[in-house]
Amino acid sequence: MSSIDKMSVQGIRSFGPDDKEKQIIQFFTPLTLILGPNGTGKTTVIEALKYITTGVMPPGATRGGAFVHDPKFANEREVKAQIRLQFHDVSGQMTIVQRSMTATQKLKQVTLKTLDGVITRRNAAGEKKSISSKCAEIDKEMITALGVSKPVLENVIFCHQEEANWPLSEGKQLKDKFDDIFASTRYVKALETIRKLKMSQDSTVKEYRIETTYLKQHKDKASQLEGDLNEVQSKLIASKESVNSIVSKLDPIENKLSQIGAKSDDIYRLQNNITKHTSEKKEMERTVEELQKNIENEFQGSVEELKRVLAEFQNKVQEREDTLSQFKQQSRELERECEQLNKKKSELLLQVGKLEQEAQVHDDNITKRNILIEQFADKYQFEGFSGCEITDEKYRSFIENVRNKLETMVTEGKNLKVDFEEKEKKVQLKIDELKENKTKLEQSEHIKRNMMVRSVGKKCPYSKVD
Ligand SMILES: Nc1ncnc2c1ncn2[C@@H]1O[C@H](COP(=O)(O)OP(=O)(O)OP(=O)(O)O)[C@@H](O)[C@H]1O
CATH class of the missing domain: 1.20.5 (Single alpha-helices involved in coiled-coils or other helix-helix interfaces)
Structure with a gap:
């Protein structure tokens, strides 16, 4: 079981930030009572314990300055707060945890910054080993080291006085708190997971059992086959030996057979030659016979x-x-x-x-x-x-006649042309004369018409003039 030894507080609520204002509280076994008048800092001690163990600030401390010592009180722009806790973890190893914060006075409000924490352990040989890490990691480490869950630390051991009436809260909230404290949701989930795992493993076991049965059958068959194989192999060896002995006996027989084969080929070849020559001889005899038949005068010389x-x-x-x-x-x-x-x-x-x-x-x-x-x-x-x-003579005479006629006609034509030209000139003169007369007559007609129009227009202004 883990146990708290002592805690130092500096720069938290009414605890001042200076080193000389640092307060160290020693805890005793089995019980430590904290007594004091109102406003002396009893609640602050519990809040500091809760913060150092869980990393949770007291309710209403969301505004930065509320938990850390107010920079205005210290007449400083920035105040540094630090809590250190020395305890023995579940394994009995001495551990020191340190968390720090800074509160800075801005124009209108105070801002809070949480710094990295440090966990220092001393091993059996008395050597120190420090691990600096983020707050979330320190929170996890503390829960493991103390062996107590965060809901128990928050709601039971270091329960803030303003939240101490949670056992009187409504049904659901109360159940949720108890579930958190006893981690029942987690256990239910774990049980469900275990149940599912068991089911899946049961089915796997079932499959394995079936497979085992098959494998056993296969194994039996394999051993039977192995026996058969051994028997066959021994038979094969015996057969090979007998084959080898037969092969060794066969060699001279095969040699003899090949000799006989060669001789048989020779005989076959000779027989073929005999047949061929016999047929050639017969053919020649027949030819001689035919020739002798056709010869009328047989040659008597040599x-x-x-x-x-x-x-x-x-x-x-x-x-x-x-x-x-x-x-x-x-x-x-x-x-x-x-x-x-x-x-x-x-x-x-x-x-x-x-x-x-x-x-x-x-x-x-x-x-x-x-x-x-x-x-x-x-x-x-x-x-x-x-x-x-x-005839050709006539044709030439005709051409001569035509030529003469043509010349006569050309001469007549020329004379006629001259006559016509003279007549044309005369006619043209006559036409010009007539044209001149016509123009004169037209002019006089025009003048007379105008005169007539004027004289008629004076008598009747509306009569039409053609
Ligand atoms: N931010 C702060 N800066 C400086 N001092 C603060 C700050 N917040 C609270 N205080 C002071 O810290 C003290 C709070 O003390 P705390 O509430 O722990 O006393 P208490 O002993 O628990 O009182 P009670 O018996 O009334 O519960 C008060 O005196 C308060 O004025």
Whole structure:
């Protein structure tokens, strides 16, 4: 169990901030009574204990200056407050915790700043070890060190006198307080978690049990298979040994077999040759027979003479073959020439056709020309062209006549043109004269009309003038 030894307070409420004003309170076992008149600081001691152990300031101390000694009282701009507590933690180790604050007087209000705290521990050898940390961490550390929960410290051990009537509060608030103190919510949650964990673990165990059954079956099967395998392996070894012995016996037999095979191949080859030669012999005999049948005059000379005759015959055959190839060559050249001539012939035939067409056109033109000559001769009374054949002589005479006629007509035309030009000049003079007269007449008409309009307008102003 943890126990509080002593506490020093400085700069809290009526406790002054100077070092000489620092107060140290010693706590006794099993009980410490604090007595004093009103306003001497009894509540402040409890508040300081609550603050140093839990980090919670007294109610109404939200305004900075309320808990820390007022800077106005100290005639300072800033006041530093410090609380130190020496205690033995649950393991009996001596621990010192220190928390500090500063209150600064601003223009209208006092602001409070909480500084980092320090926890110092002394181990069994008497060595000190300090840990400086944030307030929240110190709060956690203190709860662990004292072995008492924060709600118990706040509401039971260091309960402020202004909050001491919480046991008389309404149902829900009261329940919440008790839940906090006994941490029942946490236990309920923990129990729920444990229950869920148990359920999940139960199901896992169930699964494992089923799996174990299967695994056991598998194991039995595996051991059975292992036995079978061993048996098969021993059989395999025995079989391998017998195979090896058979293989060793087989080697000479295989050698002999391969020798026999080679010999059998030779025999087969020889048999094939015999069959082939026999059939060749038969074929030759048949050929000889046929040749003997066809021979009318059998050659009576020796083989040498026959060879010579054969050679002569072959030479003759060669000569004939050469002559034949020459004829073939000539025939090919003649065929080529014939082809070219046919081509030329077809071209000439084409030209003949064209020329015949042109001759026809020419004859038609001659006929038309003769008709026109006859018509022209009749029209211009050329004699000797009517009803006779138009020869070249006639044609030239006709052209001469035409030329003469044309010259006569041109001369007449020129004379006529001169006459017409003279007549035109005269007519133009007449026209100019007439135009002049016309202009004069129009002017006189205009003057007369104006005069008539004026004379009629004086008589009747509304009559229309045409
Ligand atoms: N911020 C402050 N600065 C300086 N002094 C303060 C400050 N706040 C409170 N005080 C003084 O601290 C004292 C409060 O003391 P406290 O309430 O602890 O006395 P008490 O012994 O518990 O009194 P009671 O028996 O009446 O409860 C008062 O004298 C008050 O004037």
